[in-house]
Amino acid sequence: MTETFIITTALAYLLSLVLYLRFLYTGKDFTGRLATLLMFLGLLTHYLSLLMRAKGTHTVPYHDLQGSMSLFGWLLAVTYLCLEIYHRQRTVGAFVLPIILAFFFSAYLLPNHAGTPTAAHGVVFALHVTLSILAYAAFALSCVLSLMYLGEERLLRIRRLGDVVWRLPPLELLERMSHTSVLVGLITIAVGTALGFVAVERLPDQPHFDPKYLVTLVVLGMYAAYFQLARTAAWRGARASKLCVFNFVLVVLSFTVVNLYLSPHHRYF
Amino acid sequence: MELVLVGLNFRTAPVEVREKVSFSQEQALQAAEDLRSQGILEETLVLSTCNRSEVYGVRPVGNRESAAALASYLCKFHKMQPDVLNPALFHHYDHDVVRHLFRVAAGLESMLLGEAEILGQVRDAYLRAYEGHVTGPVLNRLFQAALEIGKRVRAETELGTRPMGVASAGMKLAERIFGKLNDRSALVLGAGTISEQVVSQLRDRNIGRLYVSNRSRDKAEEFGRQYNGKVIEWGEWDAALKLPDVIVSAVGVQDVLLTKPLMERAMSARGNRALFLMDLGLPRNVEPAVGKLYNIFLYTIDDLTEIVQQNREARESEVPKAEALVEEHVAKFISWQASVELIGVLDTLRGSLKERRAAFLAEKLAGINHFNAQDREQIGGLMDELIEQLLIVPAERLRAEKELRKKIQSVEAIRALYLSDREKP
Numbered sequence: 184m185t186e187t188f189i190i191t192t193a194l195a196y197l198l199s200l201v202l203y204l205r206f207l208y209t210g211k212d213f214t215g216r217l218a219t220l221l222m223f224l225g226l227l228t229h230y231l232s233l234l235m236r237a238k239g240t241h242t243v244p245y246h247d248l249q250g251s252m253s254l255f256g257w258l259l260a261v262t263y264l265c266l267e268i269y270h271r272q273r274t275v276g277a278f279v280l281p282i283i284l285a286f287f288f289s290a291y292l293l294p295n296h297a298g299t300p301t302a303a304h305g306v307v308f309a310l311h312v313t314l315s316i317l318a319y320a321a322f323a324l325s326c327v328l329s330l331m332y333l334g335e336e337r338l339l340r341i342r343r344l345g346d347v348v349w350r351l352p353p354l355e356l357l358e359r360m361s362h363t364s365v366l367v368g369l370i371t372i373a374v375g376t377a378l379g380f381v382a383v384e385r386l387p388d389q390p391h392f393d394p395k396y397l398v399t400l401v402v403l404g405m406y407a408a409y410f411q412l413a414r415t416a417a418w419r420g421a422r423a424s425k426l427c428v429f430n431f432v433l434v435v436l437s438f439t440v441v442n443l444y445l446s447p448h449h450r451y452f
Numbered sequence: 453m454e455l456v457l458v459g460l461n462f463r464t465a466p467v468e469v470r471e472k473v474s475f476s477q478e479q480a481l482q483a484a485e486d487l488r489s490q491g492i493l494e495e496t497l498v499l500s501t502c503n504r505s506e507v508y509g510v511r512p513v514g515n516r517e518s519a520a521a522l523a524s525y526l527c528k529f530h531k532m533q534p535d536v537l538n539p540a541l542f543h544h545y546d547h548d549v550v551r552h553l554f555r556v557a558a559g560l561e562s563m564l565l566g567e568a569e570i571l572g573q574v575r576d577a578y579l580r581a582y583e584g585h586v587t588g589p590v591l592n593r594l595f596q597a598a599l600e601i602g603k604r605v606r607a608e609t610e611l612g613t614r615p616m617g618v619a620s621a622g623m624k625l626a627e628r629i630f631g632k633l634n635d636r637s638a639l640v641l642g643a644g645t646i647s648e649q650v651v652s653q654l655r656d657r658n659i660g661r662l663y664v665s666n667r668s669r670d671k672a673e674e675f676g677r678q679y680n681g682k683v684i685e686w687g688e689w690d691a692a693l694k695l696p697d698v699i700v701s702a703v704g705v706q707d708v709l710l711t712k713p714l715m716e717r718a719m720s721a722r723g724n725r726a727l728f729l730m731d732l733g734l735p736r737n738v739e740p741a742v743g744k745l746y747n748i749f750l751y752t753i754d755d756l757t758e759i760v761q762q763n764r765e766a767r768e769s770e771v772p773k774a775e776a777l778v779e780e781h782v783a784k785f786i787s788w789q790a791s792v793e794l795i796g797v798l799d800t801l802r803g804s805l806k807e808r809r810a811a812f813l814a815e816k817l818a819g820i821n822h823f824n825a826q827d828r829e830q831i832g833g834l835m836d837e838l839i840e841q842l843l844i845v846p847a848e849r850l851r852a853e854k855e856l857r858k859k860i861q862s863v864e865a866i867r868a869l870y871l872s873d874r875e876k877p
Binding site for chain 2: 335340344351352416
């Protein structure tokens, strides 16, 4: 059953990507709607595959690397779809879906890698992890939007418009979408981090300082700074977008180097 | 049902001839009524734009001279000599009329390939003719189909998406930065023809606020009144440049108007909000270094002309797709036409067979005395039933026929086999 859901998800996401690309090229509304519909279908079957996997392993998806990656992909898709509906802008789908697909395929194609089980459990801990991964997904989305902004801005500046520029979202809309995405990320990471501290407080044997705390606070601070600076005269536009991309590099470092080599209690989130 | 079209366009007639043959809205309706009342056409519609004047019609059955009569009417209506007008006219019949109109609606026959205005002009001409009761079932169907193909070509091909004029290219670029312009503001420097073209594009996009400035205050005020724009004093740049999101400069000056220091100050005053600058002046009105400033997007007339050229090539590559759509709709229309003709032919055939049946029975039963009136009526009824059955079976088969060519051939065969020349609809 799990395999059926995985295959259906892969097919739905792949077809959706093809349609989003076609929509980007042709601008046909029907193609765009179909792409969204398929993405929604993929989201549903992706959720079911996560559920079946969790039932099969009798644990949460973020217990291992594969589960965490798959959950990240799913939350990225959820965030993107919400943003697409809120801003009524489908063109971004062609740029976000490759990332969702990369995480989805990596989760199921990479060899299994289960780390040391975390000491914390329970609803608060589950919320802490889920909200943190959702924040990372929102930050990933804002990074994609900022890269799109920088690319389009560059093409407009050097006056090389080609075929696709006419189909891309307006620069100011990309900025707004990025702000929305960062706002979602900021709220969820703030709540998620607070819940993380609550979960740690409840542990009988409280862990000592974890470098992840510091890095997360830095990430939170940097995104808060972006959110503020992006509205100022000196930073609005390309500068703010560059800062957003830089911030995501910090997120990736937090996800990889900090988790794998520095943090004793954070593995895949 | 026979369609006829007589007209001229920018390909067949120079502007001096075109302007003489153009129709006002009232004249178009008047001409259509004349053509119907004089028996030249049964249904009619006049489409007149700056690039074409075309008279579409359905000619009466058996009237093979409609096109010549139409040409002659046009000469009389516009008081032109036939030797001047006739060489500029083109004539189309039946399927070619359908194809021509669909190409016109699709923008394939326009001077600016794929331009959007023609579809609105076709719609307006049709609505006026419809409300004036000069069209009928055939032209109604034809023009509704034309509007449908016009929309489809613009939705499904790139033919209408890319801007083809310098002013519209500039506006499309501004939309790449700001999105919709209805809550934005624009400042137009200069009040000449180019400025008018730009303002027309801005108005089409419902620009939120329009500011105008010109060296001649009077001209600026007149321009402002005409286009509902607020006049800004010439030279008061520090105040003026703070406001707009789009600046269009089309002024004939020898020295640069918007210098880098001036624009640096302006950007600082406006909090670095993005600014789209269109420099349409020759010599240039804006110092090239302004284009390097943060959040300023500067396009000169050369940049825009190059974009228009690229778009023209891109549009031309879309022509085969648009033509395929046109042909698809032409086939649909012909199919509808064939179905209608089939119904007409069958009705005529039914009437003809009943007439022959009545004559046949009258002749054959004339010498038979043992049939009373009731028997004769019953025999007649049975024969009518037989005729119906003989007609219904082929009719149903023909209606279900998918291949248009076969359907048309079958209708022609029925006509040739069973109907005399007098009876042919």
